[in-house]
Amino acid sequence: TLGLAGFREFKIALSGEIERRKLSGELAERAPSEAVDTAPRIAILSSALQNSISVSARGFDDLQISGFANRIRAARCVELFGTGPSSVCADILAMRLICLGFPAHCSGSATVSHALARGLGSLSLAIGISSRGHTVETKDFLAIARETGAYTIAITTRVDCPIARTADEVVLFTSAEAWPQAGSAMHVPPLVLLSEYLCQCLQMAEV
Template sequence: MQDPLKGRRLLLERISDAANTAPDALARIALYIVNDPEAVLTLSIADFAHDARSGSASVIRFCRMLGFSGFREFRIALCSEIERRKAFQLAKRAAPKDVSLSPRVASLATALQDSIVASARAFDDLQICDLAKRVRAARRVEVFGTGPSSICADILATRLIWLGLPVHSSGSASMAHGLARALDPSSVAIGISLLGHNEETKNFLNIARKTGAYTIAISSRASGEVAEAADEVILFSPVGAWRVPGSAMHVPSVVLLTEYLCLCLEEAEALRSDQ
């Protein structure tokens, strides 16, 4: 089985280089990560900075040096790389010796598994529960995405509709922009964008925000035009290097988020029924 990470410049390799080349404060951070990368996944930025004998500001600088907007986005990428390696090693050990598995299929399957696990770790339980409350209380919910993200929008909208909620999704940008103008402070607008730079999704959220609607971006990027147009951002993990136009590799992570949100809604409804 071919290693899907082979031949790529890995995040941990870049961190290892930083341990030898970065200024002292940043080198200490890099060395701490190299020595125990999994420990980072469970720490807050304050605890991580303390353990790495550094400061929170230095941690932010280190993350930005590697191309991330902040510690949370860096931690998601690190988790993604760790889980990707674990999944590959597990699949390699478990594969029957007399069965030939296509390296291409193995790479895609490993990447998808990694993305789902990394996204699950990244989701904030309180944030999702708060979104469930907002959606439940909303007079109207509009969901929008383009390309493969429009599939995600349809999945999310359909799932919520079956719970009896007033949710709508339009695959047409002009229609979605028009519907967004009719929202008000009792409404919720959700824009889905893999890389967070989609112009039509950004405009959808900007229009909805001007009406007073609460706006939410679902994206793999905590920074960018779509995130800046929203009141809050729910992050999921991208899938390794498969950031190509038209790729649907992020759909499973959004499906996971959809089911997680609906579980929160169903549990809240059951709790109210018992009272």
């Protein structure tokens, strides 16, 4: 009825909603202050960001991330795409993969990324990042890549969203806000955690 695939997805969605209510001020009186000299608004933002990282960490599936790492190892090409702040997340993961010696690439241009996606194939991996999962350019990127036979992974906060329905696999995280303002980077910290953990898996012996 809720459109969630299982209990793990329900926990992620519920935890994310709690943190978003804290951020909006509905539960501001419960948000712990980090220090007596911390401005209340900063304390609330800091608490929301830290909690979104913690909730995402608890929701990440270790076996899924290990499988994600194995797909990167096996891929001849890893193409990443996101728009706005999600493009920053794609850049961060791409750079980490490149520094580890993997053939990763990320373009901030939808036109370029869509053109590159048409050149992928069965030995390629396409990763689309979108906080709310409604970005048309990201959905189209994954759809084009999937048509070529590439394995597609959507990284988003919602299991029932356009990019999740377009991809072969969905990696869920929790954002600190439900309806981010244009340009907001509130969902970036949990994705930095995912990027670093994924790269740790890549540096370990293959599972």
